[in-house]
Amino acid sequence: MIQGKRKIVIISGVSSIDGGSNAALVENILNLKNRFEFLIIVPSEGTLSEELIEKGINFRIVKGELWRHSLNKKESLKHKIKKILVNLVADQKLYKIIKEEKIDLVHINVSATGVGWLAAKSLKRPIIWHLRELNDIDQNYPLDYPKVAAFMFNRSTLVPISNFVYNYYNHFLNNSYRLHLIRDGVKVDELSKIKNLKRTNKEVLTIGFLGGYQPHKGLKTVLESISLLKLQYPTLDISLEVYGSQYQQNINTYKELASQYSIENIVQFHGFSSNLVDTFSSLDVVISASLEAFGRVVAETIVAGRVCLGSDQGATPELINNGKNGFIFKHQNARDLSEQIVKIVENWSDLTEFIKKNRDDEIKRFSSEKTANEIATLYEKLIKGRDKNE
Missing domain, CATH: 3.40.50.2000 (Glycogen Phosphorylase B;)
Known part of the structure; x- marks a missing residue:
């Protein structure tokens, strides 16, 4: 990685570029690549990894599972256990990556993946968690373990993408001082x-x-x-x-x-x-x-x-x-x-x-450049706070 720049890991959680979360991820990186160095974690090869290759953005594949399930289909105990094990292995790999690459901050790009939180907390890295969806309300996919999610959310810096999302999470969590409303931008x-x-x-x-x-x-x-x-x-x-x-x-x-x-x-x-x-x-x-x-x-x-x-x-x-x-x-x-x-x-x-x-x-x-600058300000604030505590 380039010397002198602060190093950010962004955990995508989704392998397709079709959705808004990864489109926003790529736009933010392109706007901020001269200020930070990014390493993107993708769960598998797909249209997102193809886009990252095309744009010259560094990434690694670390298999992880979304920690949510369909309301329309019953999930077996075997599959639940498999997801937990896959994500624990992913966190072990991410622990090694964050430590070896001397990552300054971990940014989880969607609420529906908890991969990376445990590794970042263990290494005392600041965590930004983008809240881009409500899962059960807007997509009929509730989180598997909402109490565990609330515990982790309450110990992270949260970025809701609208007033609607802000109000939803603020109602359930007790860390409103860590909620930073930053609307998504578009190209x-x-x-x-x-x-x-x-x-x-x-x-x-x-x-x-x-x-x-x-x-x-x-x-x-x-x-x-x-x-x-x-x-x-x-x-x-x-x-x-x-x-x-x-x-x-x-x-x-x-x-x-x-x-x-x-x-x-x-x-x-x-x-x-x-x-x-x-x-x-x-x-x-x-x-x-x-x-x-x-x-x-x-x-x-x-x-x-x-x-x-x-x-x-x-x-x-x-x-x-x-x-x-x-x-x-x-x-x-x-x-x-x-x-x-x-x-x-x-x-x-x-x-x-x-x-x-x-x-x-x-x-x-709605400029993605405006959104990226607001995220950069948050990056710098959290990294500076970590530096003071070391």
């Missing part, structure tokens, strides 16, 4: 170059859904709302473009649903969007239909200068200026969503005018 450079929407009355509306094909993302509600809209306003010229991960696993279910709703001719299904500039440029409106701990798609939509529709749950209402740059609809309420789409058509000129006037401020608000 604004390319998205900010997308041309503003035309302000003339909108006769043809292209709607995007970038939430993915997991059931909790709310695509069923979106498809139902489009079917209601076509029944009530048959002459309204709209189309729906769907993007997201888990396309192969779930696409047939949603294609059949679109057929049942008789909207298959106006819905196009795609896999994960690797080119956000092209995707957002082709859309007028973007829907986020699930309960989100932050709402990365919402932030990207606002930066891209598009109109946003978001659920009234989670952190989304913090991001959308309701009635100004988009609308909030009732969670899982297809009829209310369809009514908000009508409002967009009726208020098109005012929406696009507001977005154009305020877009530069929104770009600054």
